Amino acid sequence: MPRKEMVLITGGAGFIGSHTADALKKRGFRVRILDSLAPPVHNGKWPNYVRGKGFELICGDVRNRKDWEKALRGVNYVYHLAAYQDQRPDFSKFFHTNTVGTALLYEVIVEKKLPVKKIVTASTQFVYGDGMYRCPHNGRLFFPELRSERQFKSKKFDILCPHGRPAEFTPFKEEQQLTPTNSYGLSKEAIENLSLRFGKTYGIPTTLLRYSIVQGPRQSPRNLYSGALRIFVTQALAENPITVYEDGNELRDFVNIKDVVAANLLVLKNKKTDFQIYNVGGGKAYRVLDFAKLVQKMTGTTSMIKIGGFRRTDTRNAVSDVSKLKKLGWRPKFTTTDSVADYVGWYKENFLK
Ligand SMILES: NC(=O)c1ccc[n+]([C@@H]2O[C@H](COP(=O)([O-])OP(=O)(O)OC[C@H]3O[C@@H](n4cnc5c(N)ncnc54)[C@H](O)[C@@H]3O)[C@@H](O)[C@H]2O)c1
Structure with a gap:
């Protein structure tokens, strides 16, 4: 019997990576995870949703060449999802982790002449900035x-x-000019450029996925970058005010984790996606205030919605056009209501028992 193909997932102890690992295992791949288990989310421990599932687990850092060398041995495909995220002022850490980390991935593959068939890398809607x-x-x-x-x-x-x-x-459309407004977006724009350049030059098929705001279980409440769903749900379940910035009329698009995993899997072996960039979003614009009301209703909280405050580097509107990915047959199948229901269920099960 031929040996199963091996997929490396960096950041596989995280939200998107762990769901992708489960789906790949179901499809018959061997899965290896490289993750630094960084605080405040993991604090050096593998989360229970990746343990005991037959994944090969490597604790290491994408900023470290030796860890890449170990993790890439015998690998056929790579999902590169490990990243430093948020809007913090330690600007250089975004470039060390995200941009230098990605450059190292290509450097090791080229230097060791590794037969990697495809790299799928996570980018973000943040590369568009205000658009x-x-x-x-x-x-x-x-x-x-x-x-x-x-x-x-x-x-x-x-x-x-x-x-x-x-x-x-x-x-946002894939081909428009990029105007990221923070270090996270700037570091991801650089990742896109270097991935496409090195991928084409050295014949390493590469696809970049610009995720919108992804929602679902396993978004750690300790991850301060996990967005409105985590913030609103934790506020609502604690019966604290639900805090909405600006006037609540800002637009966002939310995509369910199951739709993101479907997109991740779809591009892995599809040759049409080589050296392409795709938006992966929910296909629908949501006012943040309406999203807060949805959380309020679905949690049954007595919390009021409190509107006000702002963060200067926030974008006013962020909604992606997903028609390019739809041409490959992908559709967002799950609604924002599904995402809230799944997250609330998971949160209660894991943090309120
Ligand atoms: N979740 C979203 O809404 C969203 C939106 C757009 C883009 N993305 C991108 O998708 C990817 C996955 O995001 P996520 O939501 O699953 O994040 P996550 O924080 O849940 O997972 C990221 C994982 O990467 C690991 N990691 C961080 N730094 C590392 C390092 N130096 N070396 C090795 N591992 C490291 C963390 O320990 C964590 O387990 C990221 O690249 C992120 O930028 C996510």
Whole structure:
């Protein structure tokens, strides 16, 4: 019988990586995970949802060449998901972990002439920053600068056109100019560039997936970057106010983890996806206030919604156009209601018992 193919997942102890590992195992792959088990989420321990499942577990760091050499031995495919995330001011750590870590992946493969058939790397909607808007005055498209402190303080949250009028947001498309607003987005833009360049130059098929906000079980409450679902649900279940920034009219798109795993698996062996970038989103724009109301309703909380406050590097609207991925036959099948229900169930089971 031929030996099963081996997939390496970096960051496989995390949210997206662990679900991807389960799905790959079901499809008959051998799975190896490289993860640094960094605090505050793991604190050096493998989470119970990856233990005892027959995965090969390597505790190591993508910033360390020796760990890559060990992890890449005998590997046919790589999902590169390990990353430093958030909007923190330690700018250089984003580039060390995300960008240098990814460069090392290609460096080791090229140097050791490893027969890796495909690399699928996680990018993010954050590479678009605020994206592209249309001026209502003359219809011209433009890429706005970050909103000023003054604008936030005067509670005029909409992106304004050069004529000072609220401009129209256009959903993110893969081919548009990128204007990331923080170190996380900048480091991921650099990953995209180097992955495509080295992949093409050295003949290593590579696909980049720009995930929108991914939702589902295993998003650790200790992970401060896990977004509105974690924040709103933990606030609601503790009967604390649900805090919504700005005026609550900002738009987001949320995608269920099962749809993300389906996208991850779809691109693995599809040659059409080599050297391509795809948005992976929920296909629907949600007002953050409506999302908070959904959490309020589904948790049955008595918590009120408290609107106010802002973070200067937040984008006003972030919604991805997923038509390119849909052309491959993929569709978002699960709703935001499904994601909230799954997350609340998992949270109660693991943290409130
Ligand atoms: N979850 C989302 O909404 C979302 C959205 C867009 C992009 N992404 C991207 O998807 C990928 C996976 O995200 P996630 O939500 O599963 O995150 P996660 O935090 O749950 O998992 C990331 C894992 O990477 C590990 N890790 C961190 N630094 C490491 C290092 N230096 N070496 C080895 N391992 C390290 C962590 O220990 C963690 O287990 C990331 O690249 C992230 O940027 C996620």
